[in-house]
Amino acid sequence: MRREQTVSGASQAGRGRPPARGGSARGGGPGGGGRRRASHSLESVVSEAVALLDEAGEQGLTFRALAARLGTGVGSIYWYVASKDELLERAADQVLAGVLTQTTHLGGDEDPIDGIRQIAIAFYAATVNRPWLGSYFLQDTGTQINGLTLYDRMGRETMRLDLTPRQRFDAVSAVMAFVVGVAADRGQDPPQEVRDGTIDRDVFVASFRDQMRELGADDFPFLHHIADEFAAHDDAEQFRAGLDLLLAGIRQQAHR
Amino acid sequence: MRREQTVSGASQAGRGRPPARGGSARGGGPGGGGRRRASHSLESVVSEAVALLDEAGEQGLTFRALAARLGTGVGSIYWYVASKDELLERAADQVLAGVLTQTTHLGGDEDPIDGIRQIAIAFYAATVNRPWLGSYFLQDTGTQINGLTLYDRMGRETMRLDLTPRQRFDAVSAVMAFVVGVAADRGQDPPQEVRDGTIDRDVFVASFRDQMRELGADDFPFLHHIADEFAAHDDAEQFRAGLDLLLAGIRQQAHR
DNA sequence: GCACTCTATCGAACATCGTTCTAGCGTATG
DNA sequence: CATACGCTAGAACGATGTTCGATAGAGTGC
Structure with a gap:
């Protein structure tokens, strides 16, 4: 039972935020049935961000580069993250x-x-x-x-x-x-x-x-x-x- | 007799650079005779950059903000400094x-x-x-x-x-x-x-x-x-x- | 099956930033 | 006077963070 963001308060939830979906080890890929639209998760976004940071450094982490890597659009990332600062955090x-x-x-x-x-x-x-x-x-x-x-x-x-x-x-x-x-x-x-x-x-x-x-x-x-x-x-x-x-x-x- | 930038090699001198004008304590203001155009110096550019950094932080240092503070255009700064990295250095x-x-x-x-x-x-x-x-x-x-x-x-x-x-x-x-x-x-x-x-x-x-x-x-x-x-x-x-x-x-x- | 709502996706559009380019002023030199 | 050069200045370009509106999909009530 670990709590989420007790002390944080980093962002005031611009529009909304996902319900943090319990610790499902789904990985993040669209893998599932026959979905046409891509499906993401906070985990996959952050993980790919880390991968991008490791490969190209801090200046290599771009919303557009990250979106391309996830096979999605820029706007989707903002559903999970309110700003680049929060992404880095x-x-x-x-x-x-x-x-x-x-x-x-x-x-x-x-x-x-x-x-x-x-x-x-x-x-x-x-x-x-x-x-x-x-x-x-x-x-x-x-x-x-x-x-x-x-x-x-x-x-x-x-x-x-x-x-x-x-x-x-x-x-x-x-x-x-x-x-x-x-x-x-x-x-x-x-x-x-x-x-x-x-x-x-x-x-x-x-x-x-x-x-x-x-x-x-x-x-x-x-x-x-x-x-x-x-x-x-x-x-x-x-x-x-x-x-x-x-x-x-x-x-x-x-x-x- | 202190030497200038023996180890540096930070930038390959984009176009040219001022002759470092000896240690004149002129300060940087246009103070001189009856010049109409604004005149700057490496010292004044860096000093104002430090002031701007102190006031507004790293993200507050903008080429445009710095130019406005110096009463000049953006391009002028690039005569003294090859990049923002060099400016920060x-x-x-x-x-x-x-x-x-x-x-x-x-x-x-x-x-x-x-x-x-x-x-x-x-x-x-x-x-x-x-x-x-x-x-x-x-x-x-x-x-x-x-x-x-x-x-x-x-x-x-x-x-x-x-x-x-x-x-x-x-x-x-x-x-x-x-x-x-x-x-x-x-x-x-x-x-x-x-x-x-x-x-x-x-x-x-x-x-x-x-x-x-x-x-x-x-x-x-x-x-x-x-x-x-x-x-x-x-x-x-x-x-x-x-x-x-x-x-x-x-x-x-x-x-x- | 159908209308409706809520979640989530996606890309166009905007403001801003670093940087480049080019035009031109002013001074010194011949 | 003419030419060269140091320096100023702002328009313009590409990239980036962020916002906004349109819209698709899944679930729900009837």
Whole structure:
């Protein structure tokens, strides 16, 4: 019995909205009998939107492109969704739902901080190759039900630590902010040529490293210092390294 | 002798670009002799763009709105800027430049980690009430000269800590990602009514807290647990709290 | 079977945005 | 005076989000 949109209030229901049709796993295709007109569902609309976002990025999600993919007209989409913002919210929420099902078994009996770590990593994994999520995650977190659930799940781990409510609130918010910040980074770094495959990623990174070296050890000693590390680093590893720093701070605070 | 755009390569110079007119502090107004036609400058264009972004947000920055503000036509803007992306990059870079001048005196003789802290706080302060920066900060960080300078300035502090180059790289990246994550959060939380001033912020927060309580202590124990903290918290304080957790982790790593 | 209602589909039409194109002004240079 | 070039300016184009009205299908009452 999960409720729908308790906190949301994102839109005031422009004309009407479908009765949310229980969890029928119908999939969404017109598959049925001999219907001539296409039949859709909120699920299929959002799912195709996510697919489109994954393939072409945020600017690739167009109402017309989505309509063509669904084999329908533009107007039909507006029956299920009041605006593009709501479409993106629902898309982000659907991905969050996936993260939730992957993390249901996590946490509980082990080290609480390790539970946070695993949830955060699962969260991060969902953002990889999904740049569009970065921008909408925290917006979603505070609004939609799945975001709140994830937030709560992580927070539940902190309740087993010796911290004040305030410290728990700050800790969970910090971890969330860190994940979103990394996600925002990932999506925006490669400047088009790399994403298209026009230029190989390694070549780009190498030339970037050379440019970092050219900046000179005098004016930019740190960049010069880490040029090699930059060229060799792995994003996922760096994420875990930063996360562990944050978690070490939390652990230290709890042991005091 | 600072160089211009060594690493950038953002645009291939559509038709031509002004000779960057040295650091003349002219401001940008047509002020001069008896010119009849309006005269602009890259500085004035970017400055007005920042002002427009601050007032109306990212969606408020329109080429037409910007042109009207400058008292010119749309086409004129394209003489200074090749695309809206470049305009946003330059806007973000200008704000970064402001952060840099405010942090020049920081770091050096005190505790290195405290230097990082102060730079990060100044960085954060620039993002307050500037939601549009969150999305473009890291893109800018890796591309424009001011972003690299800020990155380097923070990294220089880590070089005085007993860490490997890799650990320094990870630490600075983590702090940057955290700041951006918090910034992305700040900008997207208030859902329109609050930003317009239609609803008082306190009223909104209070009703949100009540909704968090309604979610129930059974399904969302953590949200129930921190409902009061949420209503009473201050964003800047929470940022510092999270930052200190991260810095504590870095300090611990350096002392090992 | 028939009229009627409600849900849902669909595409034309509109406003707005980023961007391009071309005409032309004004200044400097010969 | 004539020519070249830096820069201004707005009309025009294609794409996008959104609205609106027409209409088909399924269910309902008689």
